[in-house]
Amino acid sequence: MKRIEVKLSLSVVAPLLDLMKASSDVLEAQIAAPLTLDDIDADFRDDWKAELLQGQQEELHALMGLFDSDFFVNGVVAFDEDNAEIIVRACSALRLRLRRHDLKVLGDEQLESGGVELESLPAPLQKPYMCYVFLGTIQELIIQHLDAAILRGPSEPGVEFEAAEDDEGDEEIGGDGEDEKG
Amino acid sequence: MTRALATPTMAAAEPRLAGGTAPAVSPAEVERTKPALSAQGPWRVVVLNDPVNSMSYVVLVFRKVFGFSEPVARKHMLEVHEQGRSIVWSGLREQAELYAFALQQWHLTAILETDETH
Numbered sequence: 281m282k283r284i285e286v287k288l289s290l291s292v293v294a295p296l297l298d299l300m301k302a303s304s305d306v307l308e309a310q311i312a313a314p315l316t317l318d319d320i321d322a323d324f325r326d327d328w329k330a331e332l333l334q335g336q337q338e339e340l341h342a343l344m345g346l347f348d349s350d351f352f353v354n355g356v357v358a359f360d361e362d363n364a365e366i367i368v369r370a371c372s373a374l375r376l377r378l379r380r381h382d383l384k385v386l387g388d389e390q391l392e393s394g395g396v397e398l399e400s401l402p403a404p405l406q407k408p409y410m411c412y413v414f415l416g417t418i419q420e421l422i423i424q425h426l427d428a429a430i431l432r433g434p435s436e437p438g439v440e441f442e443a444a445e446d447d448e449g450d451e452e453i454g455g456d457g458e459d460e461k462g
Numbered sequence: 463m464t465r466a467l468a469t470p471t472m473a474a475a476e477p478r479l480a481g482g483t484a485p486a487v488s489p490a491e492v493e494r495t496k497p498a499l500s501a502q503g504p505w506r507v508v509v510l511n512d513p514v515n516s517m518s519y520v521v522l523v524f525r526k527v528f529g530f531s532e533p534v535a536r537k538h539m540l541e542v543h544e545q546g547r548s549i550v551w552s553g554l555r556e557q558a559e560l561y562a563f564a565l566q567q568w569h570l571t572a573i574l575e576t577d578e579t580h
Binding site for chain 2: 311312313314315316318319320328331332335336365368369372373375376379388391392416419420423424427430431
């Protein structure tokens with residue numbers, strides 16, 4: 281099974297976790313992406329929303345679960361074919377929440393260009409922006425290394441894929457950088 | 463999407479599809495069969511642009527949800543990015559709902575449209 285371990289800078293990432301947790305808590309009861317269900321049967325919408333919300337909650341629990349007591353000892357988080365998809369989705373949910381709430385004063389073009397200088401932002405925006413970039417970096421790392429696993433889907437217990445790779449990658453990031461947007 | 467969510471739609475669609483075949487159709491029956499045609503006719507799954515999800519993420523989602531090849535997924539992603547929207551699938555309503563739900567599970571902004579929507 282392909283697995284990547286990412287060594288994070290504790291001094292950079294630890295201060296972001298409170299904001300991630302607070303945003304995650306809000307998303308316990310609120311779907312992250314804008315939802316338009318006008319063409320869905322009215323009596324079907326509640327089930328639709330409830331199931332989306334349940335999935336989102338599971339994603340966020342998985343993401344926050346990465347930052348357990350072990351993480352605070354060694355600063356390492358690990359991704360493999362079993363958690364890659366759920367973590368990538370959780371990062372998307374949290375980034376949407378950060379963008380719509382904490383970073384709403386920033387323009388779309390400003391965020392999409394990736395040309396935001398952290399130091400030029402007002403102090404209250406710096407942590408949300410770092411968090412936004414950090415989650416985007418995690419996403420890109422997973423997509424870069426584990427996209428095949430995501431496309432294939434999580435493994436079932438006792439099932440080994442013939443094409444599964446058994447290499448183990450290591451990355452080291454400090455929560456900096458930016459990505460292109462779709 | 464799980465079976466639990468799909469079931470109410472399927473149950474609701476079956477009675478509609480059963481109606482509207484009599485030779486003499488009353489106005490009431492016309493109204494009753496209108497949703498049936500909508501349920502069967504072309505429904506479009508449309509993905510709208512958002513400034514948050516990265517290009518590589520959107521490509522991955524399209525490949526995962528629809529089984530698109532990388533070039534096809536990339537083409538749709540670029541349509542979303544440059545034109546603000548892309549029709550990623552069209553067909554029967556029930557399947558369109560499944561796809562829209564799957565895209566929303568990935569936190570993309572996906573909507574359903576019919577010809578009647580415009």
